[in-house]
Amino acid sequence: MILTPEGLEALRSQLIVSCQAYPGEPMRDPRTTAQVAASAVIGGAAAIRVQGLADIQFTRAAVEVPVIGLWKDGHDGVFITPTLRHALAVANAGAHVVAIDGTRRPRPDGLSFAETVAGIHAESHALVMADCGSFDDALAAVDAGADLVGTTLSGYTGERHKTDGPDLELLEQIAAGGLGKPLIAEGRIHTPAQARQALDAGAFAVVVGTAITHPASITGWFKGAMHA
Numbered sequence: 583m584i585l586t587p588e589g590l591e592a593l594r595s596q597l598i599v600s601c602q603a604y605p606g607e608p609m610r611d612p613r614t615t616a617q618v619a620a621s622a623v624i625g626g627a628a629a630i631r632v633q634g635l636a637d638i639q640f641t642r643a644a645v646e647v648p649v650i651g652l653w654k655d656g657h658d659g660v661f662i663t664p665t666l667r668h669a670l671a672v673a674n675a676g677a678h679v680v681a682i683d684g685t686r687r688p689r690p691d692g693l694s695f696a697e698t699v700a701g702i703h704a705e706s707h708a709l710v711m712a713d714c715g716s717f718d719d720a721l722a723a724v725d726a727g728a729d730l731v732g733t734t735l736s737g738y739t740g741e742r743h744k745t746d747g748p749d750l751e752l753l754e755q756i757a758a759g760g761l762g763k764p765l766i767a768e769g770r771i772h773t774p775a776q777a778r779q780a781l782d783a784g785a786f787a788v789v790v791g792t793a794i795t796h797p798a799s800i801t802g803w804f805k806g807a808m809h810a
């Protein structure tokens with residue numbers, strides 16, 4: 583299945599679940615990721631977001647819904663699918679959508695964001711999601727050819743305050759900007775009510791990760807509340 587820009591319409595107002603375990607964690611195993619992803623689909627996830635080439639391959643085999651893939655390399659600066667090489671590997675692993683750093687920061691391979699998007703479009707059938715940290719990022723990313731924009735990096739790049747929940751103000755700003763590409767709310771959406779608020783703020787679809795798929799964090803939230 584090739585996902586076209588028109589095909590994205592199936593994701594309107596839908597929930598996308600991000601299934602990620604971090605280096606050294608017990609659940610960091612592509613089989614586990616794929617099982618968690620398949621469970622999320624049973625619950626109603628319309629698409630899945632996964633990190634790492636093996637996780638993308640295993641998840642593609644386990645679910646019928648679109649897979650948004652990324653490759654995190656490092657943990658600061660430009661680390662979400664930082665180069666064209668990473669992006670093409672993600673596409674070749676089977677991702678329908680390649681999520682890449684969508685900020686205006688210099689990229690490690692020296693390519694511009696626009697050159698990176700053009701390279702992905704030329705060499706694969708994948709669509710490109712720009713993981714943005716601000717309104718200016720989103721504007722530039724759409725100008726440069728991104729197929730979707732996400733608020734993934736809001737609060738992580740220094741341009742926006744790290745809100746406790748989703749950055750609803752940024753969602754509203756981007757939605758009001760009428761950029762003409764699907765706007766994906768992502769980052770710190772921890773409750774069903776916040777997912778609803780993100781849609782009301784103008785998001786086309788909503789990505790939830792930690793609150794659905796990261797038991798260590800969720801356990802910590804409960805424990806913290808009990809001992810506050």
Ligand SMILES: CC(=O)N[C@H](C=O)[C@@H](O)[C@H](O)[C@H](O)COP(=O)(O)O
Nearest residue numbers: 600734738768769770771790791792
């Ligand atoms: C900033 C960064 O590295 N974000 C990552 C991007 O893929 C993931 O670690 C997040 O879990 C994902 O964005 C979903 O967000 P949340 O887990 O808050 O629902």
